[in-house]
Amino acid sequence: MKAKKLAYQATKTNKTAENLAAFKRLKRKYKKEIKKAKTQHIQTLFTNAKSSLQFWKCVKEITGNTATCKIPDLETKDLKARTDKEKADLLSSTFEEAFQNPSLLHKPVTPENKDNWLPPCTEIFVLEKISSVPTRKAPRQYGITVRILKTLSNQVSSSVAMLINRSIIEGVFPDGWKHAIVSPIPKITNSTNTGHYRPISLLPIVSKITESHYFNALYPKINPKLHGEQFGFRKHRSTVDALTYFNIIVTDGMEKAGEIAAKPSTPYHTSR
Known part of the structure; x- marks a missing residue:
């Protein structure tokens, strides 16, 4: 780069054929070295990416797509949302209309055989699930971070297992575990239509552990009955x-x- 700048200054001071040829030669060499360095840098990034998180970080760094998409002003037939609160309220009502089924709300499960409905949750299972949660996960609405939960896992695992087992016995999923932070993800960039957003629910970590226990117990029973x-x-x-x-x-x-x-x-053939 320094040699190219010196050659450029030389052409400005004394514009001869020799100086101009030297400047063009150094300019081509500079572009070639920059391209080579970028290629090596990208190869190093992807070689060192050992997880999907690191891979997508590399993609964002290369493409420059690191900024969070800001939701534009939203509009419906009757309402317009300009402020953040108005946008949140409008998206909330849209998601409720699309996904809420009144007939399924607060409907307790009544299994035929309560003694053999679901196996009890163990403290070891809770410990394994807490240790498997990535530390980078954001805290949910209660502000309990994954780092805090992992630090206190030995102290809280028995209580969490007890709560899950009580949920199984009573056939009721606690309302507090259903509360989630809903983030709207745009299907189309910068769309003003509320129908072009889908919700992503950030549930409490205890809720995710409970769902995992339910899934591990029910999936082997349901899977053989599903269509191929x-x-x-x-x-x-x-x-x-x-x-x-x-x-x-x-x-x-x-x-x-x-x-x-x-x-x-x-x-x-036709007969005559």
């Missing part, structure tokens, strides 16, 4: 599997249609 072509909300299944299955159906159909079209048609 259901790909959503199942282990080792994804939308990629659904698209692959659809692609196989379409390809087989096209091949069969091609075989039928390739067969010689039977001549049609």
